[in-house]
Amino acid sequence: MPQDTATVVGAAGSSITVEISSGTIEAVSWNPAVPGTANPTFAGQVITVPSLPAGDSTVRVDLSWSPGDDDAEVRYPSGTPYAVVDYIYQHSQAGSVYILLLFGT
Amino acid sequence: MKQKTVVAVIALILGMPLFGFAAEPKFCANDPRVSVKTFCDALAELRDEAKKNPNLKRTDHPTSGILNQLDFTTLTDPGAEVLALAHEVAVERAIQSGAAIAQMYRPDKQTTAPSNASGTTSLVSKAGATDLLSFALDAGALTRTVNGSTATLTGNLDGMFRGLSGYSPLCVYPCKDLGGTTLQWFDRHVFEPVTVSVVTALAQQSSTTAPAAGQASGGTSTSLTNVAIPTGTGKLSGVTARYQILNKYDPHSESFKNNWNKAKQNHPEFVKTLVAANDSILAVRDIATKTATKLDREAIIEAAKTGDAELENFFEQYYQSQIERLKSNANLPSAVSLATQNVALHQQIWEQVRQEAAGTLFTMEYDYNRPVSQPETHDFKIIYGYAPGSVSGMLSLNGTFSLYGGALPVGAKYGRFRAGQLSTQFDRSLSVKSNPNLVMLSLSGYWQYQPNPSVLNIPAGTVAPGTTIPIPNGTQEFVGTAGSLWVTQFKVTLNSRSGINIPIGVKWSNKSDLLSGNKIGAQVGISYDLSSLSTLFGSTTTK
Numbered sequence: 001m002p003q004d005t006a007t008v009v010g011a012a013g014s015s016i017t018v019e020i021s022s023g024t025i026e027a028v029s030w031n032p033a034v035p036g037t038a039n040p041t042f043a044g045q046v047i048t049v050p051s052l053p054a055g056d057s058t059v060r061v062d063l064s065w066s067p068g069d070d071d072a073e074v075r076y077p078s079g080t081p082y083a084v085v086d087y088i089y090q091h092s093q094a095g096s097v098y099i100l101l102l103f104g105t
Numbered sequence: 106m107k108q109k110t111v112v113a114v115i116a117l118i119l120g121m122p123l124f125g126f127a128a129e130p131k132f133c134a135n136d137p138r139v140s141v142k143t144f145c146d147a148l149a150e151l152r153d154e155a156k157k158n159p160n161l162k163r164t165d166h167p168t169s170g171i172l173n174q175l176d177f178t179t180l181t182d183p184g185a186e187v188l189a190l191a192h193e194v195a196v197e198r199a200i201q202s203g204a205a206i207a208q209m210y211r212p213d214k215q216t217t218a219p220s221n222a223s224g225t226t227s228l229v230s231k232a233g234a235t236d237l238l239s240f241a242l243d244a245g246a247l248t249r250t251v252n253g254s255t256a257t258l259t260g261n262l263d264g265m266f267r268g269l270s271g272y273s274p275l276c277v278y279p280c281k282d283l284g285g286t287t288l289q290w291f292d293r294h295v296f297e298p299v300t301v302s303v304v305t306a307l308a309q310q311s312s313t314t315a316p317a318a319g320q321a322s323g324g325t326s327t328s329l330t331n332v333a334i335p336t337g338t339g340k341l342s343g344v345t346a347r348y349q350i351l352n353k354y355d356p357h358s359e360s361f362k363n364n365w366n367k368a369k370q371n372h373p374e375f376v377k378t379l380v381a382a383n384d385s386i387l388a389v390r391d392i393a394t395k396t397a398t399k400l401d402r403e404a405i406i407e408a409a410k411t412g413d414a415e416l417e418n419f420f421e422q423y424y425q426s427q428i429e430r431l432k433s434n435a436n437l438p439s440a441v442s443l444a445t446q447n448v449a450l451h452q453q454i455w456e457q458v459r460q461e462a463a464g465t466l467f468t469m470e471y472d473y474n475r476p477v478s479q480p481e482t483h484d485f486k487i488i489y490g491y492a493p494g495s496v497s498g499m500l501s502l503n504g505t506f507s508l509y510g511g512a513l514p515v516g517a518k519y520g521r522f523r524a525g526q527l528s529t530q531f532d533r534s535l536s537v538k539s540n541p542n543l544v545m546l547s548l549s550g551y552w553q554y555q556p557n558p559s560v561l562n563i564p565a566g567t568v569a570p571g572t573t574i575p576i577p578n579g580t581q582e583f584v585g586t587a588g589s590l591w592v593t594q595f596k597v598t599l600n601s602r603s604g605i606n607i608p609i610g611v612k613w614s615n616k617s618d619l620l621s622g623n624k625i626g627a628q629v630g631i632s633y634d635l636s637s638l639s640t641l642f643g644s645t646t647t648k
Binding site: 031064 | 143146147150163164166167169170171172173174176179180181182183184185188357361362365369375376379380382383386387390402448451452455456459462
């Protein structure tokens with residue numbers, strides 16, 4: 001996965017946070033595992049990657065939808081260059097799995 | 106003239122779906138191609154971005170994210186891909202099968218005849234019903250003295266309409282709306298909540314009264330003017346209509362959100378089934394990403410800048426080329442099948458949580474019953490279904506009042522009111538190895554109070570019971586006792602993975618409707634939910 005197709009690009013070793021605007025994050029994990037690197041975490045709607053690995057990596061986000069939820073935007077927290085980097089659609093499903101593509105430079 | 110006006114107004118209202126008041130759909134929403142329809146959200150977003158920005162580049166945000174969803178080598182939102190692949194690799198039946206398995210696990214479904222039938226395994230009616238059609242055969246009486254066998258065919262109006270019109274009755278939530286806004290209103294308020302059952306007594310003889318043509322034998326000096334002659338075996342013994350009422354709720358209200366979170370906490374399997382479904386979706390994604398070729402991102406952006414049709418056609422071409430590659434992978438059908446079934450199971454847990462968060466499920470039921478040798482009755486029942494969050498099970502409560510139908514005989518010593526009933530049942534599923542709902546245990550109690558003994562019809566042309574005295578005009582007799590009828594039942598229901606349920610029950614009662622004295626009896630039945638056969642009607646899960 002080259003750098004120009006990653007959803008989020010950052011400096012290797014830096015902390016990355018993204019926000020999922022809708023749905024409920026039930027779990028986040030490396031997919032596949034990245035040995036020796038701290039696992040991604042989430043609090044509410046915000047996902048944090050404590051230390052971005054160099055090169056390609058992917059984070060799996062398990063998301064459930066509550067009645068009345070809208071499709072979600074994946075975005076950097078306010079104040080960063082790009083407000084929205086992707087969308088997650090419900091596809092008439094009760095839950096979604098979203099793959100966040102990362103690239104550490 | 107007024108009648109014509111009313112008819113015209115009704116016709117206009119019914120015709121509204123043709124004109125449609127629904128919100129403007131996305132340009133690709135009605136495209137018949139699976140590729141375009143399934144990935145329509147991302148395609149529409151890409152088209153919008155291209156319209157807004159003539160200089161759009163593939164690395165712009167959020168364009169790169171959208172392209173990652175359309176590119177089979179990245180597939181960042183693979184749920185849609187699984188849905189599309191299910192159709193491409195001909196596992197549509199697997200989706201329906203998965204949904205049917207989820208349906209099988211519902212403890213709230215009423216498939217058998219009500220408690221007042223001569224053959225039934227249900228002492229208490231449950232609040233839910235089949236989503237399409239169900240069929241049940243039951244033997245053994247609970248409140249009746251006459252032991253019989255019944256066949257019960259139950260159908261949900263919405264399910265049947267969807268099945269016949271090509272929409273899936275077992276759609277994945279939220280179900281696609283039918284047509285325009287008026288039809289949607291009818292669907293939600295009339296078709297969806299209404300279920301109708303027809304109960305046929307299989308061993309009950311039908312008869313009719315015919316004039317006698319004269320005495321043939323010489324053994325008796327009494328001649329009859331009328332005789333009862335048999336007309337067939339198997340008789341329509343009852344019709345049941347049910348209307349489900351779910352508490353209205355506002356998904357955006359704080360109280361609903363709190364209820365939703367509480368209900369989720371009460372179902373630890375909610376997250377487990379979600380993760381299991383996602384694991385299997387990602388297994389499909391792994392196969393796809395390893396087999397696929399890259400999307401030409403520059404070219405699809407150019408197509409998006411050109412127009413709707415150009416974008417749709419470009420993506421369809423790319424999609425078909427990937428499907429051809431994927432079809433060569435022998436592991437794909439089983440992986441897609443597993444994913445669709447796991448998604449269906451999670452949908453079922455999700456629906457349970459939604460119902461718990463939304464509140465109480467009430468069902469209003471009307472039973473028309475024609476018991477053998479007794480007057481017809483009209484029963485009005487209210488059913489309450491409650492799934493306690495902390496316990497895996499379902500509590501059902503019934504309250505009923507029963508009226509005699511037809512004209513009461515002149516000078517009748519009984520009134521229109523036949524009986525009042527209260528009953529309750531608790532259902533609890535037992536896990537057996539890999540099947541979490543193989544066995545369902547049910548314990549129920551039933552109380553009925555009737556101010557008069559039961560009424561027995563002695564038809565014209567027959568003899569009084571135990572005698573040779575002919576009764577030319579027929580009569581009615583009180584039989585049994587007035588007061589309370591108590592029944593308790595313990596039932597085990599075996600749920601097979603194919604959707605067949607086999608209930609086996611044992612009951613004790615202090616009397617039956619026509620006889621005094623304790624009675625112990627057994628009931629057995631078999632029922633099948635035909636929802637899994639919905640594809641026979643030509644419906645699909647994407648519609």
